[in-house]
Amino acid sequence: MAKQTKNISITLSEKEGGFSFLLNRIQGSKKNSDIANLRQLLSNEKARLLHIAKTKQPNSIYELAKLLGRDFKAVRQDIKILERFGFIELISAHKKGRELLKPVVDTDQITITINI
Numbered sequence: 001m002a003k004q005t006k007n008i009s010i011t012l013s014e015k016e017g018g019f020s021f022l023l024n025r026i027q028g029s030k031k032n033s034d035i036a037n038l039r040q041l042l043s044n045e046k047a048r049l050l051h052i053a054k055t056k057q058p059n060s061i062y063e064l065a066k067l068l069g070r071d072f073k074a075v076r077q078d079i080k081i082l083e084r085f086g087f088i089e090l091i092s093a094h095k096k097g098r099e100l101l102k103p104v105v106d107t108d109q110i111t112i113t114i115n116i
Contacts, residue, residue: 007109008086010038040081045070049078050087054105059093061101079103 040046049068058064065075082088087110090101 006086006107007111008107009111009113010041011113011115041085041087046078046082046087049075050082050105050107053088053103057104059100059102061090061103064103 049064052058052067053064056064056067058067061076061079062072064079065072068075079088079090083090087105087107089104089106091104093100093102
């Protein structure tokens, strides 16, 4: 059986001289937000984070931070944003009495549409 993945669609719409956007997830939910949140999502560091999380499949956020060569706290902050918008999922596991959060990327495609 093939692994089911999700696609994320971001639609930008011009509204009275500014942009607003809707983030449509595979589950069909819509989240209204502003362009500042989109800027947070579309950074080179977050793209690199998603790529490493998907290809290297680290077992924890700490391991991901080491792979990226970045500070744990900064990576955790980026993960929170990506998780909030459905780009990444954190899977809880326990090892030696500690909880580990494994970052999982199950998105194959992000589509951005700009309506003017």
